[in-house]
Amino acid sequence: MTPALHIENLTKTYKNGFVALKGIDLNVQPGEFYALLGPNGAGKSTTISIIASLVNKSGGRVSIFGHDIDTDLYAAKCCLGLVPQEFNFNVFEPVGEILVNQAGYYGIPRREAWNRAERWLKKLELWDKRKEIARNLSGGMKRRLMIARALVHEPKLLILDEPTAGVDIEVRRTMWDFLREINQAGVTIILTTHYLEEAESLCRKIGIIDHGQIIENTSMKALLAKLNTETFILDLEQAL
Numbered sequence: 665m666t667p668a669l670h671i672e673n674l675t676k677t678y679k680n681g682f683v684a685l686k687g688i689d690l691n692v693q694p695g696e697f698y699a700l701l702g703p704n705g706a707g708k709s710t711t712i713s714i715i716a717s718l719v720n721k722s723g724g725r726v727s728i729f730g731h732d733i734d735t736d737l738y739a740a741k742c743c744l745g746l747v748p749q750e751f752n753f754n755v756f757e758p759v760g761e762i763l764v765n766q767a768g769y770y771g772i773p774r775r776e777a778w779n780r781a782e783r784w785l786k787k788l789e790l791w792d793k794r795k796e797i798a799r800n801l802s803g804g805m806k807r808r809l810m811i812a813r814a815l816v817h818e819p820k821l822l823i824l825d826e827p828t829a830g831v832d833i834e835v836r837r838t839m840w841d842f843l844r845e846i847n848q849a850g851v852t853i854i855l856t857t858h859y860l861e862e863a864e865s866l867c868r869k870i871g872i873i874d875h876g877q878i879i880e881n882t883s884m885k886a887l888l889a890k891l892n893t894e895t896f897i898l899d900l901e902q903a904l
């Protein structure tokens with residue numbers, strides 16, 4: 665089976681010489697809900713920015729549903745929806761238009777784009793806000809807008825970079841339910857987090873990244889069993 669995401673020996677050295685990724689290997693299978701857990705500065709956002717072609721890699725290969733980002737970028741991007749860790753809306757664009765324009769990038773005609781925008785805005789409880797300027801929305805609404813925007817072309821893989829950082833537990837739970845529903849509908853999901861309980865609640869598979877390396881890549885079940893051994897708790901506490 666073609667993996668949803670295949671990463672091979674991915675390296676990244678930033679322009680200032682900082683080595684952020686030291687050879688990441690990762691395979692996520694279609695339908696999985698995968699957590700990439702790691703402390704601040706571990707390399708989570710760097711990895712995700714490279715997958716989404718927002719940042720150039722230094723070495724290695726990345727493919728999304730078999731489409732190599734070096735040779736087949738548009739097809740790779742069509743399979744991917746991204747919710748970045750940080751986003752700013754500096755354009756005075758209404759919420760509905762943001763979704764329609766995003767759909768347009770993927771070649772979805774305007775009429776169909778509006779249908780999809782309506783569907784996702786309703787699902788994310790933003791339909792009432794469709795005419796609002798995005799940057800006037802609350803923090804939680806902006807995040808939901810970014811999720812709707814990531815889903816409007818109905819990608820097979822959804823990647824969210826710390827989607828619940830800084831949101832309260834109620835909002836976090838609502839988002840978890842929504843993500844579970846999307847995953848059950850067949851969308852492969854990868855999320856980064858530094859909350860172990862978030863990974864535990866959502867994901868069957870987990871990778872732990874630290875200092876630009878995957879130090880653990882296993883099932884949630886196996887990780888939890890391992891957590892019962894004292895030495896690993898110490899290692900993990902140091903890593904997180």
Ligand code: ADP
Nearest residue numbers: 678680682684703704705706707708709710711
């Ligand atoms: P995480 O998302 O896991 O918190 P990041 O991928 O954002 O980690 O960052 C990994 C490391 O790379 C950090 O030490 C960060 O300071 C460094 N870094 C990120 N962006 C840049 C950049 N543009 N130039 C130099 N170093 C960077």
Ligand code: MG
Nearest residue numbers: 708709710749
């Ligand atoms: Mg980050």
